Amino acid sequence: MHKLAPRIHPAVRSLLTRGDLLGSFGTPANVVFPQVFKENVESFRETLARYPVASRLFYAHKVNQSTSFVRAAAEAGIGIDVASVGELHHAVAAGFDSERIEATGPKGAAFLWELTRTGATVNVDNHWELTEVARVAHQAVPVLLRLCPSRGRTSRFGTAESGMPALLDTILDHREVLDLRGFSFHLDTNDLKEKVAAIDACLRLFESAYARGLSPRVLDIGGGFRQVFAADPDGFDRYVQALKAGLAGTAESLSWEGNTFGYRDLRGTPTFHRYANTATGTDQLREILDSPLPGQGGRPVAQVLLENMIELWLEPGKALADQAGVTVTGVEFTKTVGNEETLVSLDVSRDRICPADQEVMLDPVVIYRADPRTYDDQPVGVYFGGNLCLERDLVYEHKTWLERLPKPGDLVVFVNTAAYQMDLSAAEGLMHPRTPKVAAVESDGEFRIQAESGRDECSTPTSPN
Template identity: 25%
Template sequence: MFLHGTSTINAQGHLEIGGCDTVELKEQYGTPLYIVDEALVRQRSREYVEAFKASGLSFQVAYASKAFCTLAMCRLAEEEGLSLDVVSEGELHTALEAGFPVQRIHFHGNNKTPEEIQMAITAGIGCFVVDNFIEIHLLNAIAKDNGVKVNVLLRVTPGVEAHTHEYISTGQTDSKFGFDIGNGSAYEAVSLAASQSNLNLLGLHSHIGSQIFEVEGFQMAVERVAAFAVKVKQETDVTFQVVNLGGGFGIRYMDGDTPLKVSEYVKAITDAVKEHFAAAYTTLPEIWVEPGRSIVGDAGTTLYTVGTSKDIPGVRKYVAVDGGMTDNPRPALYESKYEATLANRANDSVEETVSIAGKCCESGDMLIWDVELPKVNTGDLLAVSCTGAYNYAMASNYNRIRRPAVVFVNEGQSDIVVRRESLNDIVANDLIPARIQKQPSLNA
């Protein structure tokens, strides 16, 4: 397994992350366990900020909290000078409870409810990213009722299909998100939004997909968004102060994945902005981006305890762990691939090829197909790397399995940031109607 961030193998042959022995973490917190390398999260955050500073452009780097949203993560993002992208009342509530600066919160989503909009307006967030015509009217009406004028970006689809999984590709014409530039709806949206009394149209938003390993898609998106912005300026005199180019920057999950350095992505984007906006804009727009996976993805490791195994001669050997699709649904959803190692015997030589099965009652609950490991024994600890993004965030209680704890590790210190769910948590919201309540025995 490739060692990310502060990960290393210590003198005992144990995987160590953030100066913490994973065997000791298992003893203290149990498994499954999400482990977050705090130093690597901070490093990735700073790489974005420093790269944009080097460009000379005004900017905001907004952490896409959908990747991993907890109180502690919101605080860390604030400390690193990031803004915050939220997409639901739950993410917004988490940000507010963490004390995140409201003016640096951006609210996304293709179907914001009136209640969510009211909550965000009451909080005084910095910006709404508007996704459709209904939302333009709804947001303006609620803002008017509150006697405020709110900042908005219009999400546009530039017709760029990034090289990514079809379920996470969002910049193409056929998408549930945004106003299409090609068919004229984006132009119509600009005219409508600009005419609303309680909307302040700051600019445009574009997002072309996720887990992208090249810069050409971003460059093409900038070119098309800029051409649209220039057309709007020339024909309507509406000038955009902000252009948000989304996220989607890839990370290394497996050998063969080839993400670029953060600075390379940022330079390609900012150079394209300078090239394509300069002719019509005397002052270049402020550039926003929304990295999520590339900030937390490779900083996360999930630790499991090995349980049973099943060897089918001539076919494969299944090794089952105490987690699965409830803590990592991505293999089932996207056929995502991961690397792994035995955390308690990290220096042992590879002896067998096995497939890692989860414990859910589903044939599709497989975490990894065909991974090479030392001889695996019951009780071994399996560490799966790069689980920081969309693992805890997408975890479920399927089969009424408890969601794992989350710990931050840094310089030899571990801190619980999400407690493991208890069995009482599982039934905490359950109710039994009076008509089916268990009746006392007549013989009592």
């Protein structure tokens, strides 16, 4: 059997022993773990504390709409990065004041108007945004100017370095309402060289601003920090090799209807993450801070920031939600289809499990709830089907090996789904309701399950009955 064993946080694993509790609030359901979220916050804080650089941590709200996560961020004393009016209102309701709110992403007139009234820091994407802030502001608004780096893949966000002088002109023309707090970038990549090059470019912008009498003091390096998904990286690599062998016709096929997952002639870029990654988000942060800057005589990033009294801001989202959520689904039925493959149909759609068009290459946890004597104890390779009336709705298009074939009513739990997976579904188009979300809080050996409103749903010990 080819396994894709997932990494599972101890608190999550503890709850997974309670199939009765997991099934008590119906399926499908999303379960978030605010305590795990807080542990991730502390891990970033501990890493930053090793460097004598002033810094601020912001939770990127867009990764999950969970009220529990937003409240956990507020209670932890960090900031929040919002990208819509709805997220802004959510943050304010959770107790964030203006000093702890930053707005990123593309912003229309209504959002900018709200931000100028709130007093949040506006991470300006383009010249129009900056002039609109100046037009509607009735008091000084702190702004960052977002750079679109020239190195690597072009981003749709930010302003090219060549366009920055015009933004600085606008700030100088409206100094009474535009307070230049600093510069920022966000790269949708884990390439260390690209991030270091972007920091170098931002430092050039600092020098330009200083020369014009401005006093920027913040460098915001965005988010995109890694998660660790797999418990067995070598097992993941073995699965990928077996998948390729199946595509080449030299071994059993592990893909539905010959899906190549982006491979061409066994090369190409696969449509799934590097699940064998073992470096955490904080490992990546240390790499950045320790990296030499070519434009600064090879001195490390942290040293340059310290010497120039520049405050470091960062906006991790998925790294703070790492291991902090699961999606619980139920088995509807099983059957053999025309290609003689076994299909396990679930009460959930693909886009509630897989973000965008990416395949999630992790085995779920199956909780068998029927009488053990009624199962055929033989390993079986299956495909998981979704509940939409669409041919393309396969939850996984790669084969998953199970200890035994599940039965209707059994639970299939997809782990580590809190980041960008729980809230980006289009299934409502077929009138399926949104998947409800609850929070699991462990205390003194017991789990308390709370609806996102905070109302206690049930309280029960973690040990099996």
